[in-house]
Amino acid sequence: MAEIRIEQVRKAYGRNQVVHGVDLTFRSGEFVVILGPSGCGKSTLMRMIAGLEDITSGEIIIDGKVVNQLEPRERGCAMVFQNYALYPHMDVAANMGYALKVAGVPREERERRIRETARIVGLEDFLARKPSELSGGQRQRVAMGRAIIREPKVFLFDEPLSNLDAKLRVQMRVEIRRLHKRLSATSVFVTHDQVEAMTLADKLVVMYKGNVVQVGTPLEVYNAPRTRFVGSFIGSPAMNFLEGSFSANGEQFIFDGLPIAVDANIGKRHAGLPVTLGIRPEHARLVPAGTPGAVPATVDFVEELGAGRVIHCDINGSSFAIAVADHTTGQTGDAVGLEIAQQHTHLFAQDTGLRLDTIASVTPLKVAAN
Numbered sequence: 001m002a003e004i005r006i007e008q009v010r011k012a013y014g015r016n017q018v019v020h021g022v023d024l025t026f027r028s029g030e031f032v033v034i035l036g037p038s039g040c041g042k043s044t045l046m047r048m049i050a051g052l053e054d055i056t057s058g059e060i061i062i063d064g065k066v067v068n069q070l071e072p073r074e075r076g077c078a079m080v081f082q083n084y085a086l087y088p089h090m091d092v093a094a095n096m097g098y099a100l101k102v103a104g105v106p107r108e109e110r111e112r113r114i115r116e117t118a119r120i121v122g123l124e125d126f127l128a129r130k131p132s133e134l135s136g137g138q139r140q141r142v143a144m145g146r147a148i149i150r151e152p153k154v155f156l157f158d159e160p161l162s163n164l165d166a167k168l169r170v171q172m173r174v175e176i177r178r179l180h181k182r183l184s185a186t187s188v189f190v191t192h193d194q195v196e197a198m199t200l201a202d203k204l205v206v207m208y209k210g211n212v213v214q215v216g217t218p219l220e221v222y223n224a225p226r227t228r229f230v231g232s233f234i235g236s237p238a239m240n241f242l243e244g245s246f247s248a249n250g251e252q253f254i255f256d257g258l259p260i261a262v263d264a265n266i267g268k269r270h271a272g273l274p275v276t277l278g279i280r281p282e283h284a285r286l287v288p289a290g291t292p293g294a295v296p297a298t299v300d301f302v303e304e305l306g307a308g309r310v311i312h313c314d315i316n317g318s319s320f321a322i323a324v325a326d327h328t329t330g331q332t333g334d335a336v337g338l339e340i341a342q343q344h345t346h347l348f349a350q351d352t353g354l355r356l357d358t359i360a361s362v363t364p365l366k367v368a369a370n
Contacts, residue, residue: 002028002062002063002076002153002154002186003025003026003027003028003061003062003063003064003186004024004025004026004049004060004061004062004154004186004188005024005025005026005059005060005061006022006023006024006025006045006049006058006059006060006061007023007058007059007060007061008021008022008023008057008058008059009021009022009023009045009048009055009057009058009059009060010022010055010056010057010058011041011044011045011048011053011055011056012056017056017210018041018044018210019041019044019045019048019210020041020209020210020211021058022045022058022211022212023212024205024212024215026186026188026203027186027203028186029184029185029186030186030187030202030203031177031180031187031189031200031201031202031203032186032187032188032189032201032202032203032204032205033188033189033190033191033196033197033200033201033203033204033205034046034188034189034190034191034205034207035191035192035193035194035197035204035205035206035207035233035234036192036206036207036208036233037192037208037233038192040207040208040209040210041207041209041210041211042190042192042207043158043159043190045190045207046079046156046158046188046190047158048060049062049075049077049154049156049188050072050075050077050079050156051067051070051071051072051074051075051077052072052079055068062075062076062077062153062154063076063153075154076152076153076154077152077153077154077155077156078146078147078148078150078152078154078155078156079147079155079156079157079158080140080143080144080147080155080156080157080158080160081143081158081160082158082159082160082162082163083163084131084139084140084142084143084163085143086131086139086142086143086146087131088130088131088132089130090130090131091127091128091129091130092118092123092126092127092128092129092130092131092134092142092145093111093114093118093127093128095131095142095146096114096117096118096142096145096146096149097110097111097113097114097149098146099146099149099150100113100114100149100150113149114127114149115127117145117148117149118145120145120148120179120182121141121142121144121145121148121175121179122141123138123141123142123145126138136163136164136165136168137164137168137171137172140160140161140164140172141175143160144160144176144179148179148183152185153185153186154185154186154187154188155180155183155185155186155187155188156187156188156190157176157187157188157189157190158190159190159191159192160172160176160189161173161191161193161196162191162193169196173196173199173200176189176200177199177200189201194233194234194235194236195236197218197234198218198222198234201217201218202217203215203216203217204216204217204218204221206221206230206233206234208227208229208230208233213226213227213229213230214226214227214230221234222234222235224346224355225239225278225346225355226354226355227348227353227354227355228241228276228278228348228353229353231278231346231348235280237281237310237321237323238281238321239278239279239280239281239346240278240279240280240281240284240319240320240321241276241277241278242255242260242276242277242279242315242318242320243255243274243276243350244256244260244274244275244276244277245272245273245274245275246262246267246270246271246272246273246275247259247267247271247272248271248272249267249268249271250264250266250267250268250269250270250271251264251267251268252267253267253275253277253345253347255277255295255315255318256315256316256318258295258296258315258316260277260295260340260345261293261340261342262277262342262345262347263342263345263347263357266347266356266357269356270347270349270356273349274349274350274351275347275348275349275350275356276347276348276349276350276353277345277346277347278345278346278347278348279340279341279344279345279346280344281310281321281322281323282323283340283341283344283345284320284322284338284339284340284341285322285338285339285341286311286322286324286329286330286336286337286338286339287336287337287338287339288336288337289334289335289336289337290337291337291339293339294337294338294339295315295337295338295339295340296315296335296336296337296338297313297314297315297320297335297336297337297338298313298314298333298334298335298336299311299312299313299314299330299331299332299333299334299336300312300313300314300319300332301332302330302331302332304327307325308323308324308325308327309323309324309326309327309329309330310322310323310324311324311329311330313336313338315338320338322338
């Protein structure tokens with residue numbers, strides 16, 4: 001295991017700066033997921049940890065040693081790539097043992113470690129096959145086996161599941177998490193898939209436009225997003241947003257003339273300020289039209305999800321989604337009311353997108369009853 005410290009790391013290509021002064025610490029044995037949209041700098045940051053990209057400024061420290069000038073093979077990291085990067089002319093055993101062969105590990109010891117690694121990743125019966133004879137999931141296991149066999153201090157995963165189908169992705173998430181627990185290594189996993197991030201991470205790092213915008217456990221980030229971007233990027237179905245302002249006394253949020261109760265302590269500090277109200281689909285409830293205090297809306301369309309449904313409503317031209325478990329509730333064209341749970345509202349300044357309070361909640365999530 002090894003601690004990783006990233007101190008004021010920047011990366012620029014000419015005048016184009018893609019990573020802006022990142023400061024992070026990954027504790028030994030942590031499973032860290034770096035999450036963000038395409039082009040946010042997450043893969044560049046990982047490649048700088050691995051030594052595959054030069055650092056423009058700052059320091060990367062692995063296991064107490066500054067590694068800026070070290071070659072990739074000297075950093076104690078093993079990387080699993082999106083495209084597997086297997087040698088097509090070699091069988092599974094040769095692919096997994098190649099790094100040991102190059103390092104001069106004796107044949108007997110090499111074969112013992114290949115067999116042990118194949119057992120860990122479930123490929124004992126496939127050692128003589130070429131990559132072209134394997135499924136996508138099996139090839140990904142070979143790539144992970146090739147990393148494991150080196151017994152590294154740090155595992156780096158660069159979007160390793162993006163080429164797999166949905167069922168295999170779920171299966172491989174479980175396998176990667178089990179392997180991490182078994183090997184007790186420090187793991188850093190890059191993805192743009194928020195479901196992967198939520199299910200795998202001990203620590204979640206959210207990046208946007210080359211900056212780290214939030215760090216925390218998955219539940220901390222989900223329940224208290226620091227910015228509107230984080231709120232919109234984390235969660236499926238996505239968070240709803242309504243643009244409006246606080247009332248003069250700060251006790252209500254006003255959206256298109258409709259009052260919605262919010263935390264008065266926050267409202268009074270920002271009375272009259274233009275704000276964005278965010279509410280997750282599971283924290284609103286569908287009620288009969290005309291219910292006192294409910295926001296009037298019309299059901300636009302309904303998504304059936306098997307275990308539940310998402311009801312998309314129209315509020316004066318703005319879309320609003322509600323996650324429900326009752327398959328009989330809400331039909332297209334229905335006039336309905338929306339009850340919004342005041343304790344679960346998220347309030348962001350319209351100009352900066354920053355959250356107006358800094359209280360993090362880790363309350364267990366619940367789907368609203370109907």
